[in-house]
Amino acid sequence: MRTLSLPEAVALIPDGASLMIGGFMGVGTPEIIVDELVRQGKHDLTVIGNDTAMPGVGIGKLVRARLVKKAIVSHIGTNPETQAQMIAGEMEVDLVPQGTLIERIRAGGFGLGGILTATGLGTLVGEGKQKVAIAGKEYLVEPALRADFALVNAFMADYLGNLAYALTGRNFNPVIAMAADTVIVAADNVVPVGLISPDHVITPAPLVDYLIAQS
Amino acid sequence: MDPQTVIAKRIALELQDGTLVNLGIGIPTRVANYVPAGIKVYFQSENGLIGTGAVPEEGMHHRLLTDAGGKPVTALPGACVFDSAMSFGLIRGGHLAMTVLGGLQVDQAGHLANWMIPGKMVPGMGGAMDLASGAKRVVIAMQHSAKGKSKVVKACTLPLTSVRPIDLLVTELAVIAFPGGRATLMETASGVSVQQVLDATDAELVVPDNVPEMAI
Numbered sequence: 001m002r003t004l005s006l007p008e009a010v011a012l013i014p015d016g017a018s019l020m021i022g023g024f025m026g027v028g029t030p031e032i033i034v035d036e037l038v039r040q041g042k043h044d045l046t047v048i049g050n051d052t053a054m055p056g057v058g059i060g061k062l063v064r065a066r067l068v069k070k071a072i073v074s075h076i077g078t079n080p081e082t083q084a085q086m087i088a089g090e091m092e093v094d095l096v097p098q099g100t101l102i103e104r105i106r107a108g109g110f111g112l113g114g115i116l117t118a119t120g121l122g123t124l125v126g127e128g129k130q131k132v133a134i135a136g137k138e139y140l141v142e143p144a145l146r147a148d149f150a151l152v153n154a155f156m157a158d159y160l161g162n163l164a165y166a167l168t169g170r171n172f173n174p175v176i177a178m179a180a181d182t183v184i185v186a187a188d189n190v191v192p193v194g195l196i197s198p199d200h201v202i203t204p205a206p207l208v209d210y211l212i213a214q215s
Numbered sequence: 216m217d218p219q220t221v222i223a224k225r226i227a228l229e230l231q232d233g234t235l236v237n238l239g240i241g242i243p244t245r246v247a248n249y250v251p252a253g254i255k256v257y258f259q260s261e262n263g264l265i266g267t268g269a270v271p272e273e274g275m276h277h278r279l280l281t282d283a284g285g286k287p288v289t290a291l292p293g294a295c296v297f298d299s300a301m302s303f304g305l306i307r308g309g310h311l312a313m314t315v316l317g318g319l320q321v322d323q324a325g326h327l328a329n330w331m332i333p334g335k336m337v338p339g340m341g342g343a344m345d346l347a348s349g350a351k352r353v354v355i356a357m358q359h360s361a362k363g364k365s366k367v368v369k370a371c372t373l374p375l376t377s378v379r380p381i382d383l384l385v386t387e388l389a390v391i392a393f394p395g396g397r398a399t400l401m402e403t404a405s406g407v408s409v410q411q412v413l414d415a416t417d418a419e420l421v422v423p424d425n426v427p428e429m430a431i
Contacts, residue, residue, distance in 0.1 A: 027281045083338075097343075099307055099342060103303065119348045125344065167264070167296050168279060168281050
């Protein structure tokens with residue numbers, strides 16, 4: 001794990017990169033990284049996350065700045081700007097059931113090729129997809145998802161990069177930390193090693209590539 | 216009593232002691248206000264919380280403690296938190312005794328449509344498809360009609376949320392179940408006749424000899 005300043009960390013991300021971003025309606029989203037992506041004008045991004053939050057909040061900041069080429073999310077209903085860009089053909093939106101989305105990401109991080117789920121069978125979500133029957137039950141085959149970068153918000157990081165989360169800020173964060181080539185963490189608090197007890201470490205330090213230095 | 220209160224109060228009677236229940240946004244959220252005395256229900260919020268409590272007092276909210284709509288909530292003593300993969304494992308894995316969801320249409324075979332209106336409203340399904348497919352019991356809280364048109368239809372014209380039939384539909388007029396895959400009138404609201412329900416319903420309803428009133 002290396003510590004970088006916020007501008008240095010975001011400079012690692014090229015235009016056109018695929019980003020998994022933690023958060024649920026902006027809660028648990030690394031807002032400082034999102035702000036810096038906007039400041040540096042990183043564009044043509046593929047964003048994978050639960051939702052596009054609200055206009056000007058969380059991933060919604062990237063949408064507002066028109067930096068997102070494609071969003072793979074479960075919900076855009078709270079962000080009319082995402083809907084407008086989708087309808088205008090300026091942004092591609094791939095809507096995925098939330099449980100399928102997170103499990104595809106989990107599969108990507110756990111070395112699995114994909115998942116089998118009954119969710120979406122017989123609906124628009126299942127159209128054109130491979131199906132398999134196991135023990136007489138039918139499932140959709142949903143491929144694993146990975147990304148170039150995971151942008152994680154933790155409540156606490158220790159000096160090694162062990163992470164702990166708080167309350168509902170956890171959501172997608174520990175799962176995306178497994179599923180990207182490079183993991184960048186913005187932690188609300190950076191604490192001495194040992195302060196997060198081994199039982200309470202959710203994301204182990206070796207998964208973290210870069211921790212953004214406190215400013 | 217306003218229609219939403221009738222629906223929420225009636226669905227609250229379906230809550231079972233010691234079970235895990237997920238409430239959707241809107242009318243379903245209000246079910247939590249009418250938990251019958253003497254029972255303990257664990258409410259899940261799919262963003263990663265069991266033990267969702269009331270809205271916090273002003274000034275006492277925490278930015279990392281929210282419901283599935285991103286709004287501040289409290290956590291009850293004994294609450295626990297987890298990531299989204301665990302949250303949906305609970306939903307799909309047979310651990311969720313009941314989910315209460317809103318609806319745009321329910322048809323006479325018990326199919327639910329509640330996630331999009333093509334060309335008009337494409338919010339995304341969020342967790343609705345997993346909940347409708349995975350929960351042990353699916354209960355729909357829905358007003359019987361919208362703009363004078365019945366939402367209880369012969370066959371859904373809107374895109375389905377799941378092909379797995381729902382278990383119970385509660386509207387401000389009626390309680391409808393689906394034994395044998397056929398919409399069956401189980402109860403009417405106080406002061407509502409069977410004929411009034413039939414007049415307000417596009418679906419074919421099986422009407423048993425005895426249809427009691429909702430005990431709310």
